Amino acid sequence: MKDLRESEKGVFVLDSGDLLFKKFVNPIPENELKGLSEKAHLMIESFNLMGYDAMGIGDDDLTMGKEFLLEISKKANFPFLSSNLFDEASGKVLFQSFLIKEIHGLRIGIFALLSPDFFTGPSDPRRKGLTFRSPIETAQAMVKELKPKTDLIILLSHLGYGKDVELAQTLQGINIILGGHNGINLVYPTVIKNTIILQTASRGMYGARLDLLLYNNEPTFYNSTTKTSLENHLRSITQRLNAAQIPEAEKAQWRKAKEETERTLNQLQGKNVFTNNIISLAEQMKEHSDIKTLVEAYKAKAQTKENPISPK
């Protein structure tokens, strides 16, 4: 991450929610509250050190309630985003509803959505003091707001994969959906009507990296694996054509296939391209020394609480 930040490339680091706590269990045992709070603070401190740029809110981030989340958001060096989550009492948006950042002359708009469907009902303690606006209507309003001001729109979605697909099918203008909640590894991202849908597995096993090469201002992207696959196909056809004993009729078919593949490859020239990589954090990422120190201190403290040394 540090190497990338120091490189010439524009880098943006984002999280689409369910960061702070494990899956919500109701009620939370009283004796776990302090430990949960300490863990959440550790997560935020680590994200500060990693230089995250923004985070969307997930249902499990509300495990300790609205006030706790508002309080801990003040410790973050990056904004918490949520475009459809409102404070019931004031009627105001709970967190910043969008963010616009410019990197290398590229204006990027980011907004975030949380599905009310992930709560068990009005009595779910996580939604106490909160109201939700329709994710679809909010998305429409956000795209209308951001489109004239930006070159690229990213949604930090906590709607679930099915709703992400539905949204991409019904609403034009969102270029990238960074999904969450389901924790599925989309190694080959789904592309629907010019929207790239991404998501990784849960519990910190994987991080992911999306590289974009923008040759023009068109909102369309193709997956670099498509080009690689076509190039491999072309090589294979050429080998067949060069084989000695092939009947002329078959050669004619291969020539036609070669022409079609070359035409498709030519059509990709000058178009915007993306490459997605899911990264196994345990195998490929170096430990960040400061974060390691924080984690070790947290673990030592937790261990002491579990096995206190009895006084002599």
Add this chain to the structure above:
Amino acid sequence: MVNGMRKTWFFLSVFGLITLLMITGLPSHAQKSPKTLTLLYSNNINGEIDPCPT
């Protein structure tokens, strides 16, 4: 006389070069260089502090 011709040739050459650049534009690789953006993203970390939980 010779100096005058040299000056004329020099100015003609500069004028020709500028005209050529105006017609053909800047070198094409400068225009084709794409903008790059890298997104590092995560989701559902769920308070996990060990990178590969068992």
